[in-house]
Amino acid sequence: xxxxxxxxxxxVERLLHWVNAAGFLFLLVTGLILYLPRLSMLVSRRQxxxxxxxxxxxGWLCALAxxxxxxxxxxxxxxxxxxxxxxxxxRWLRGRKVxxxxxxxxxxxxxxxxxxxxILFGVSGLLLWFGEQDTRYRFASTVILxxxxxxxxxxxxxGHLYLTLIHPATRHSLRGMTLGTVRGxxxxxxxxxxxxx
Amino acid sequence: xxxxxxxxxDPEQPRRYGRRLFLATVLGGVSSLYWGKAAWDHVTxxxxxVASAVAPGILPSGGWRIYTISGHxxxxxxxxxxxxxxxxxxxxxxxxxxxLRALPRVHQVSTFHCVTGWTVDNVHWGGVRLKxxxxxARPQASGHALRFVSMEVPYVDYLTMPQASQHDVxxxxxxDGKPLPQEHGAxxxxxxxxMYGYKNVKWLEGIDVVPRAGNGYWENLGxxxxxxxxxxxxxxx
Numbered sequence: 001x002x003x004x005x006x007x008x009x010x011x012v013e014r015l016l017h018w019v020n021a022a023g024f025l026f027l028l029v030t031g032l033i034l035y036l037p038r039l040s041m042l043v044s045r046r047q048x049x050x051x052x053x054x055x056x057x058x059g060w061l062c063a064l065a066x067x068x069x070x071x072x073x074x075x076x077x078x079x080x081x082x083x084x085x086x087x088x089x090x091r092w093l094r095g096r097k098v099x100x101x102x103x104x105x106x107x108x109x110x111x112x113x114x115x116x117x118x119i120l121f122g123v124s125g126l127l128l129w130f131g132e133q134d135t136r137y138r139f140a141s142t143v144i145l146x147x148x149x150x151x152x153x154x155x156x157x158x159g160h161l162y163l164t165l166i167h168p169a170t171r172h173s174l175r176g177m178t179l180g181t182v183r184g185x186x187x188x189x190x191x192x193x194x195x196x197x
Numbered sequence: 198x199x200x201x202x203x204x205x206x207d208p209e210q211p212r213r214y215g216r217r218l219f220l221a222t223v224l225g226g227v228s229s230l231y232w233g234k235a236a237w238d239h240v241t242x243x244x245x246x247v248a249s250a251v252a253p254g255i256l257p258s259g260g261w262r263i264y265t266i267s268g269h270x271x272x273x274x275x276x277x278x279x280x281x282x283x284x285x286x287x288x289x290x291x292x293x294x295x296x297l298r299a300l301p302r303v304h305q306v307s308t309f310h311c312v313t314g315w316t317v318d319n320v321h322w323g324g325v326r327l328k329x330x331x332x333x334a335r336p337q338a339s340g341h342a343l344r345f346v347s348m349e350v351p352y353v354d355y356l357t358m359p360q361a362s363q364h365d366v367x368x369x370x371x372x373d374g375k376p377l378p379q380e381h382g383a384x385x386x387x388x389x390x391x392m393y394g395y396k397n398v399k400w401l402e403g404i405d406v407v408p409r410a411g412n413g414y415w416e417n418l419g420x421x422x423x424x425x426x427x428x429x430x431x432x433x434x
Contacts, residue, residue, distance in 0.1 A: 040263040041380050044270045083215030112215050116222035123227060128313070133419050135431030140314040141233030145226060148233065 006184050006195055008102065008176035012071040013078055017177055019067050020114065023060030024153070027121075030056060031150060057125050064118060082108045088193070099192035110156060117149050124149065234314055260317045263380045264394075266414060271348035271400040273383040280368075280385065282330060284405035285340035290333055294384055298370065300325045305365055307390035309397070310426045312415075322388050323371030327361055330368060330404070342410040345387050346403035354398050354413030355422070356389065365390055368401065393424040 009017070030053040033039045034046065043049060068075055081103060088098040089105035103111070124146040131138035163170045164177075170190070176182040187195035229236070275294045282290040303326055309317045331343075342357050360366075370377050370385045377383045382399025389396055395415040416422050421429040 035262065037261060037263045037380055040265070041270060044265060045268050046263075046265045048268070079215075083213050084211040085214040086211040087209040108215060109218065112219050113222060116219050116226070119223055120226035124230075127230075131313075135419070135421075138312075138431045139230040140432065141230050141237070143314045144233040144237045145229050148229070148237070149226070 004184055005181040006187050007180055008182045008187065009180050010074060011180065012067065012074055014177055014180060016064070016067045016071065016075065019063050020060075020118070023056070023063060024157075026056050027053060027060060028150070028154070035147070035150075054125065054129050057122065061118065061122050082111050099196075100190065100194075102191055102194040104191065110160065113152075113156065117153055120145065121149055238316070260315050261381075262311070262315060264311075265349065266352055267349050270379060273348075273379065273400075275384070278384060278402065280330075280401065281403045282334040282405075283403070284344070284407050285337040286406050287335035287337065288333065290330075292330075294370075297325065297330075297368070297385065300329055303367060305367065305388075307365060307388065309390070310393055312393040312395060312420065312424065312430050321371075321373045322367060322369040323374075324367045324369035324385065324388070327366045327368055327387070331361075331406075334406070336406045339408055340406035342407050344403075344405040344407050344411070345398040345401060346405065347382075347398050348400040348402045352398065352400075352414045354396050354416070355407070355410035356396065357410050360389070360392075360423075363389065363391060391426060393420075393426060393430065395420060396424045 030049055033043050033049050034053060040046065071078075081101065085105060085108065088100065089108070091098045092100055092105045093109075124142050127137050127139065127142045128146060131142060164174045165171055172182060172186050173190075184195060278294055280290075280292045280297055282292070302323065304321065304323050306319050306321050309320050336358075340358070342355050343361050344353055344355050346353050356366075366387070366389045368385050369388045372378065372381055377386060382401065385401050386399040387397050387401060395413070410422060412422065423429055427433045
C-alpha cells in the first residue's frame with residue numbers, strides 16, 4: 001500500500017473534465033434561459049441568447065475534440081479502463097461491497113454516458129439550428145431529445161455534485177480532480193484494486 | 198503447455214461493456230428522433246399536471262415555451278393600445294381593449310402545436326371570433342387575405358380569407374380563464390388551431406385586409422406559408 005498521496009488523474013484527464021464541466025454549465029445556463037418561461041421573460045433577448053448558446057455549444061465540442069487529440073494515447077488508455085467491466089464491477093453494480101479499480105463501475109457508467117450525451121447534444125443541437133432554416137433537418141422529436149438529454153444530465157450532475165462535494169465518504173475525490181492526487185489510504189479503501197500494490 | 202482452455206463465459210474476465218453502452222446510448226438517442234415525441238407525449242400526460250401544481254410558471258409546465266424575435270417583449274398599455282383594422286375595408290376600425298372585450302365573447306378549447314415539435318393540449322381560450330371583428334370593418338371584394346401585425350416589430354404573418362374563415366379562428370384575450378399573459382401575447386393574439394404556432398401572431402395590434410397573402414416573419418426564413426399542423430414544414434409529406 002502506498003503511503004501519503006497517490007496520483008489519480010493526469011493533467012490531461014483533469015483538463016478534459018474541466019473543459020467539459022465549464023462548457024456544460026455555460027450551456028445549461030444559456031439553455032435554461034431559452035427553456036424556462038420565467039427566465040425567457042426576464043432576459044427576453046431570445047435571438048442573442050440562442051446564438052450564444054449555439055456557438056457556445058460548437059465551441060464546447062471543438063474544445064473537447066482538441067483536448068482528446070492532445071491527450072492521444074494517454075486518454076486512449078483511460079478510455080480502455082472505462083470500457084472494461086470485470087466480475088467485481090458487475091457485483092458492485094448489484095450493490096455488493098467489492099474492491100474496485102481506479103474508476104468504480106458507477107464512475108465508468110457516468111463517464112460513458114457523459115461522452116455519449118456530448119455527441120447527442122451536438123447532433124440534436126445542430127439539427128435544431130439547421131432545422132430552423134431547412135425542413136430537411138426538421139424532426140418532430142429533436143427538441144424532445146435535446147431536452148431529455150438535459151434532464152438526464154442534470155440528474156447525473158446533481159448526483160455527481162452530491163458525491164463530490166457533500167457525501168463525507170466520497171468528497172475527498174474532489175482533490176483528485178483538482179490537484180490530481182488523493183490520500184493513499186482513501187484510495188485503498190475506495191479503489192483497492194488500483195492502489196493495493 | 199497444458200494451460201486450461203479459457204472458457205467462453207468466464208465471469209471474471211473483463212468484458213468490453215463500456216463501448217456497448219456508449220454505442221447503445223448514441224444509437225438509442227439518434228433513433229429517438231423518430232419515436233421520442235410519441236414517448237414524451239405519453240410521459241407528460243402523467244408528469245405535467247404534477248409539475249404545474251408544484252412549480253406553476255417556473256417549469257415549462259403544460260409544455261409552453263416562450264419564443265420572441267426581438268430584444269424586448271412588447272408591453273401592453275391599456276391607455277394607448279388599439280387594434281387597428283384597415284387596408285381594403287369599407288370601415289377602418291380602431292378598437293380599444295374595452296371595445297374589443299365588448300364584442301360577443303366566445304370560448305374554445307383547442308390544442309396548440311409548435312412547429313419545433315412541442316404541443317400543449319386543451320388550452321382554454323376566451324375572446325372574439327375574427328369574423329365578428331371583420332364584419333364591422335366590411336372587407337372589400339378585392340381583399341383576399343389578411344395581414345396580422347404584431348407589436349413585436351418586425352413580426353407579421355398572413356392568412357388567406359378561406360383560412361381565416363375557419364370556424365375556430367379567434368382573437369384571444371383570455372387563456373385558461375385569465376387575461377392573456379404578457380409572454381403569450383397580451384393583450385390579444387390570433388388563434389388558428391389548425392396551423393402551427395408561428396401563424397398564431399402574438400401581441401396583435403393590426404389587421405390589414407390585403408389583395409393576397411405574403412410571406413410572414415418565419416416564412417421569410419423558410420417556413421411554409423400554409424402551416425397546416427402535420428401537413429407542412431416537412432411533416433407528413
